[in-house]
Amino acid sequence: MIHAIDVHGHFGHYDRGGLSLRDRFFTGGIDTVISRARAAGVTLTLVSAIRALIPYRGDVLRGNEDACRAAEDHDEVRFWVVIDPRVPASFAQADAMLAHPRCVGIKIHPHAHEYEISQHGAAIFAFAAARRALVLTHSGDPGSYPEDFVAFADQYPAMSLILAHLGNSADGNPTRQVYAIQRAGAGNLYVDTSSASSMYSGLIEWAVGQIGAARMLFGTDTPLYATSAQRSRIDGAEIDDVARRQILHGTAEALLRQHARIDEGGLS
Template identity: 35%
Template structure:
């Protein structure tokens, strides 16, 4: 039964009283660890892949934030780490080199938009670095031709385009010649009434990962559970693709 299947959230964040936490709206948004864990329990999510908001909303505290999350993942079974790199901050490369070897680290998170650089400028440096680890790159706002070029030139690297934000994201996933571009369903993009169904048809459910991006986890899960796709597709998205891709179970 789909309803009983524990899901893996491949894309979330937390606030923890850090300098660049995301803004919350009075009491109606809450990205504290406590609330994220509570939502996960309610929505039958048993693993979460996380980067702190403070490490993606700004680039001034990335090493400290990566370290904070590394320690948290050591103490919390359900929590896994996306290590954040800014290609202009040398220390983030050496730090990632160390953290990527840890069993709780699932790959590298990049946020060119908020960190203010482009893949055109730094994509090759980042992909060449990641290639040494045959890891996964989760890239915010990376749904452009540069990402497709990088994916086609780095067959051993996996790329995740978050939020299924545009038709073009789905196309890039479908057009990648090594099948190494994935989509994640996190965020409010998935409310659109054909986005999951279209992405499954165009790319196959094997290329889609479940995520929340801290939005209401039960709501996000419901979008997959009640999507007009097969049970097999729902299982792939909610859990099995993440297990396969990241070698966890």
């Protein structure tokens, strides 16, 4: 089995205040995340804490502390430090945590944190570029459509930006992430596969044909989505093995190396 790096994982209690069955389905501790990853041949999972993202009972600062501890305690885990631009202290925390050897970069989620990237993008991406950071962002909702990030990616070429959720869009348009990458001029815009839309027949294959596998990274959105299903989609995709390996781990390794989160001997 080809080894995989999952660039888009989470862990923790998913609580939006409704005590819904779906919230229970979306909940999973770090041990659950790791167990599912191992079963799917995922050797490394890059996580952010659900606690840092959801608005109900969420706490970005404490969530980032949870993620840091999870990575320190588990060799198969690295973490994203989440910035919520409405919480100024999250910038200072991120500045400190980016120096941690198991922090891979910055995670933002305009939709969950209820802001538009047009409002806060300049501050976030100037901060990231000054630190030559890798950034993962939610994409596909009003205020965070993929095309909303293109100008920022071009303005701040020292950072690299991964658009989460290939094919995801609130209006049902599965092309937005791919077309945003095609429009970007700085060569620092990427997409991960962590969406339910990835299950569409032909979407992975179409994206490879449009932008190439070197712009694509494997992601699952674990524990919200089944790691095994997301892995099987890439394993069964009608693409060649070179592209398959590139998506499963090659692009992630290249970006982690570029942003000094991996060296020639392996992961830091």
